[in-house]
Amino acid sequence: MKSKTADRIATGVFVAIAIIIVSILVGLFSYILVNGFKYISWDFLTTPSSNIRAGGGIRDQLFNSFYILLLTMIIAVPLGVGGGIYMAEYAKPGKLTDTIRSCIEVLASLPSIVIGMFGLLVFVNVTGWGYTILGGALALTVFNLPVIVRVSEDSIRTVPRDLKEASLALGITHWHTIKTVLLPSAFPSILTGIILAAGRVFGEAAALLFTAGLSTPRLDYANWNPFSEQSPLNIFRPAETLAVHIWSVNTQGLIPDVEAVSNGSAAVLVISVLLFNLLARWIGSIITKKITATK
Amino acid sequence: MVTTLLEKEIGEQTIQSTVPLQMEHILNVHDLEIFYGEKRAVNGISMDIEKNAVTALIGPSGCGKSTFLRSINRMNDLIPGARAQGEIMYEDLNILSEQINVVALRKEIGMVFQKPNPFPKSIYGNITHALKFSGIKKKSQLDEIVEESLQKAALWDEVKDRLHKSALSLSGGQQQRLCIARTIAMKPTVMLLDEPSSALDPISNAKVEDLIVELKKDYSIIIVTHNMQQASRISDKTAFFLSGDLVEYDATEKIFTNPSVKKTEEYISGRFG
Amino acid sequence: MQICIYPIMTYFRGVWCIMEKIIPAKERLTKSSKNRMDGELRGKILVILCAVIMISATISITIFLGTKGLQSFIKNGVSLIEFLTSTHWNPTNQASPEYGALPFIFGSFAVTFLAALIAAPLGIGAAIFMTEIAPSWGRKILQPVVELLVGIPSVVYGFIGLTVLVPFVRAHVGGLGFSLLSGMIVLSVMILPTITSIATDAMGTLPKNLREGSYALGATRWQTIRKVLIPAALPGLLTAVVLGMARAFGEALAVQMVIGNVRNLPSSILDASATLTTIITLNMGHTTYGSVENNTLWSMGLILLVMSFAFILLIRYLSSRRKL
Ligand SMILES: Nc1ncnc2c1ncn2[C@@H]1O[C@H](COP(=O)(O)OP(=O)(O)OP(=O)(O)O)[C@@H](O)[C@H]1O
Numbered sequence: 001m002k003s004k005t006a007d008r009i010a011t012g013v014f015v016a017i018a019i020i021i022v023s024i025l026v027g028l029f030s031y032i033l034v035n036g037f038k039y040i041s042w043d044f045l046t047t048p049s050s051n052i053r054a055g056g057g058i059r060d061q062l063f064n065s066f067y068i069l070l071l072t073m074i075i076a077v078p079l080g081v082g083g084g085i086y087m088a089e090y091a092k093p094g095k096l097t098d099t100i101r102s103c104i105e106v107l108a109s110l111p112s113i114v115i116g117m118f119g120l121l122v123f124v125n126v127t128g129w130g131y132t133i134l135g136g137a138l139a140l141t142v143f144n145l146p147v148i149v150r151v152s153e154d155s156i157r158t159v160p161r162d163l164k165e166a167s168l169a170l171g172i173t174h175w176h177t178i179k180t181v182l183l184p185s186a187f188p189s190i191l192t193g194i195i196l197a198a199g200r201v202f203g204e205a206a207a208l209l210f211t212a213g214l215s216t217p218r219l220d221y222a223n224w225n226p227f228s229e230q231s232p233l234n235i236f237r238p239a240e241t242l243a244v245h246i247w248s249v250n251t252q253g254l255i256p257d258v259e260a261v262s263n264g265s266a267a268v269l270v271i272s273v274l275l276f277n278l279l280a281r282w283i284g285s286i287i288t289k290k291i292t293a294t295k
Numbered sequence: 296m297v298t299t300l301l302e303k304e305i306g307e308q309t310i311q312s313t314v315p316l317q318m319e320h321i322l323n324v325h326d327l328e329i330f331y332g333e334k335r336a337v338n339g340i341s342m343d344i345e346k347n348a349v350t351a352l353i354g355p356s357g358c359g360k361s362t363f364l365r366s367i368n369r370m371n372d373l374i375p376g377a378r379a380q381g382e383i384m385y386e387d388l389n390i391l392s393e394q395i396n397v398v399a400l401r402k403e404i405g406m407v408f409q410k411p412n413p414f415p416k417s418i419y420g421n422i423t424h425a426l427k428f429s430g431i432k433k434k435s436q437l438d439e440i441v442e443e444s445l446q447k448a449a450l451w452d453e454v455k456d457r458l459h460k461s462a463l464s465l466s467g468g469q470q471q472r473l474c475i476a477r478t479i480a481m482k483p484t485v486m487l488l489d490e491p492s493s494a495l496d497p498i499s500n501a502k503v504e505d506l507i508v509e510l511k512k513d514y515s516i517i518i519v520t521h522n523m524q525q526a527s528r529i530s531d532k533t534a535f536f537l538s539g540d541l542v543e544y545d546a547t548e549k550i551f552t553n554p555s556v557k558k559t560e561e562y563i564s565g566r567f568g
Numbered sequence: 569m570q571i572c573i574y575p576i577m578t579y580f581r582g583v584w585c586i587m588e589k590i591i592p593a594k595e596r597l598t599k600s601s602k603n604r605m606d607g608e609l610r611g612k613i614l615v616i617l618c619a620v621i622m623i624s625a626t627i628s629i630t631i632f633l634g635t636k637g638l639q640s641f642i643k644n645g646v647s648l649i650e651f652l653t654s655t656h657w658n659p660t661n662q663a664s665p666e667y668g669a670l671p672f673i674f675g676s677f678a679v680t681f682l683a684a685l686i687a688a689p690l691g692i693g694a695a696i697f698m699t700e701i702a703p704s705w706g707r708k709i710l711q712p713v714v715e716l717l718v719g720i721p722s723v724v725y726g727f728i729g730l731t732v733l734v735p736f737v738r739a740h741v742g743g744l745g746f747s748l749l750s751g752m753i754v755l756s757v758m759i760l761p762t763i764t765s766i767a768t769d770a771m772g773t774l775p776k777n778l779r780e781g782s783y784a785l786g787a788t789r790w791q792t793i794r795k796v797l798i799p800a801a802l803p804g805l806l807t808a809v810v811l812g813m814a815r816a817f818g819e820a821l822a823v824q825m826v827i828g829n830v831r832n833l834p835s836s837i838l839d840a841s842a843t844l845t846t847i848i849t850l851n852m853g854h855t856t857y858g859s860v861e862n863n864t865l866w867s868m869g870l871i872l873l874v875m876s877f878a879f880i881l882l883i884r885y886l887s888s889r890r891k892l
């Protein structure tokens with residue numbers, strides 16, 4: 001029967017597609033990890049990078065990546081969750097809400113290089129800061145904000161209406177209800193979303209090229225004064241992150257051990273993103289269990 | 296606790312509640328109309344709700360009982376497009392007025408919903424949640440109120456050993472009594488109950504019914520129910536709603552033995568609805 | 569006048585006790601300065617502020633990049649027609665600099681469409697696999713795979729493209745390896761998860777009775793998929809593809825590392841090429857801020873911005889069709 005055969009062939013094609021996709025992932029991961037593990041060592045993680053000689057590590061890049069991530073989250077999480085609360089609880093259907101929704105959509109779909117250019121224009125040139133960690137973090141905030149707004153809005157919307165009504169019926173204000181009932185219930189999924197977003201921020205490079213720059217000054221990790229030039233904590237210094245480092249050693253680097261450095265860095269980057277993913281799932285499930293615990 | 300003269304007075308009044316003329320009214324509803332957008336769900340009803348009595352609202356599904364009930368503590372404000380016209384006088388204020396502080400109003404007119412909806416907190420936390428918000432912060436005082444309201448809700452003996460366990464670990468009936476307890480803790484004057492025992496098993500249902508009769512001493516209660524036996528067992532007055540109209544409102548005994556409108560009789564005897 | 573008994577808590581002789589005090593209803597229950605809802609207003613202002621920040625970010629991005637991007641035409645007198653249609657890009661020629669960005673515009677569109685050409689069938693196929701062929705275990709395997717693929721940073725894709733794909737193309741297909749082909753392959757892997765996950769949603773939200781109706785008529789699974797499900801989900805599937813294309817169009821670093829970045833129009837898929845994003849990435853740092861060449865880079869940025877608006881409009885159009 002002809003249609004039976006066609007059906008079999010089609011099924012085979014779909015299975016093949018699934019196998020192709022799984023093998024792409026497996027291939028990518030095993031390539032990155034197998035090649036990268038050779039180069040990851042304590043030394044690699046803790047020596048500063050070199051511009052010309054072989055044997056450089058990624059100490060500063062690693063620190064910069066985490067520091068920019070932290071700063072970004074400090075700015076973006078309150079703003080994003082606030083925006084999400086607004087969209088879920090206060091926005092009334094109408095023109096204004098539609099406008100805000102469009103804005104979120106636009107922000108979410110901007111290419112990161114465009115956000116980097118905006119950052120270059122505003123946080124580097126207009127402010128006169130030059131390449132700074134803060135500029136990078138602000139650009140990443142723009143990049144990250146729509147994601148957090150959406151996650152927060154969706155999570156708050158999925159909290160059962162009953163709980164909100166129960167709280168309001170007890171004579172509790174809307175805002176206090178949001179703070180003490182809605183947010184705690186929505187917290188696991190907001191947190192999961194934020195950690196996943198953090199993974200994205202951690203691997204982002206294009207938005208940082210023109211905002212946080214391609215170089216890191218000589219850092220003194222004993223210097224904790226955030227206003228000192230050499231302090232790693234200074235937010236007004238340029239900072240090359242790990243993702244940017246991979247790009248720059250490959251496209252404009254002079255070091256002889258490009259392969260080693262980028263393989264190692266790529267592995268560290270992918271492992272970090274992987275950890276963010278696992279962490280998100282793990283925390284999500286733990287908190288959900290705790291909240292719905294029936295003991 | 297200082298028991299005042301007035302409380303005693305109220306107590307005596309309830310005992311004599313067979314004499315309707317002496318009843319005081321807690322709420323006076325005049326020409327109340329409620330709309331959802333263009334659609335009218337309640338068509339100009341007027342009724343007086345008695346103090347320290349149980350008033351039952353009965354009627355087929357979709358006749359506007361919940362809509363009416365929710366307008367008394369302005370829960371309908373939450374529904375976009377819902378609006379109410381007319382008057383619900385509480386003391387000397389119109390509850391529906393723009394001027395009303397709904398948050399303060401809901402502390403005095405509490406509500407318990409059909410589905411038990413405890414917060415995902417401990418049993419203790421469920422009761423103190425609203426208390427803390429209204430400014431009671433001291434541990435000893437909170438403890439006292441928690442015990443008192445759980446006692447009143449006839450739940451104390453069952454949960455006193457596990458006050459700090461999750462409220463979600465309670466059975467459905469216990470959860471519902473907890474919801475009643477946390478409403479009691481706010482010391483409201485009126486309690487609105489929307490089919491509070493319809494989701495419960497018969498034993499829990501009986502407990503909640505006993506509780507309601509008990510609570511009538513301190514509170515004025517309005518209860519929506521689909522259960523005719525329940526209405527006749529626990530209520531003092533009964534209002535029969537039909538597609539947004541108040542068809543008949545009278546003493547429960549009268550409604551169930553000798554209703555003056557034919558529709559009421561048909562509904563009660565189960566011929567429709 | 570009616571009065572009421574209102575319990576308030578008072579601290580009395582070292583013990584908390586409930587005293588009853590008479591407060592008229594009007595004072596208790598009306599909005600007044602005294603019992604204004606604490607914190608309510610503050611909270612509302614706070615979240616409105618967040619919403620305002622989002623609007624202003626969007627508006628300022630549009631305005632800043634718009635004005636900056638138009639400067640090369642307004643201030644520097646670069647011809648818009650030349651910019652969009654000429655294939656000669658030679659801004660460093662002192663005597664007669666040329667600003668034809670067509671090769672890059674073409675490059676951007678070419679890699680985007682080519683990448684979609686590969687990724688769309690794979691992504692939609694995977695979506696169908698997850699929703700129709702093996703809804704239980706297939707989904708359990710593919711879903712995390714797709715999520716992990718999204719998680720891989722774009723520089724890592726670029727790096728693997730550079731070290732694995734480019735040499736492979738050079739050795740086995742031809743050319744230098746740096747080519748449209750390499751760019752297309754890297755991008756197609758990158759947009760595959762986007763297309764897959766959105767297409768899966770689109771297939772998943774189809775009403776059940778659609779399938780049952782078709783099977784009841786004796787159609788095979790493939791016939792059902794082809795004749796009933798795909799047409800019904802078409803706007804959603806197209807949305808998935810457009811979103812994937814939007815991502816491909818804006819992707820910078822990964823493409824830049826494998827495409828070769830030459831200023832000529834490619835004549836075959838094995839030729840090196842360049843896109844708007846790769847030229848911006850490469851030259852933004854090398855050119856003096858405010859120079860004509862630098863300003864033309866901002867004009868290219870403006871094209872990217874305009875295109876991302878265009879993609880949004882397209883998606884809106886598609887989702888309005890979905891409701892019908
Ligand atoms: N949020 C809403 N939006 C629009 N219409 C509504 C809404 N809630 C209720 N209605 C309509 O108002 C009418 C009265 O509904 P209501 O919930 O008050 O009925 P009810 O008597 O409580 O019914 P039940 O016994 O089923 O709870 C119904 O026709 C219903 O469809």
Ligand SMILES: [Mg+2]
Nearest residue numbers: 360361362489
């Ligand atoms: Mg109802």
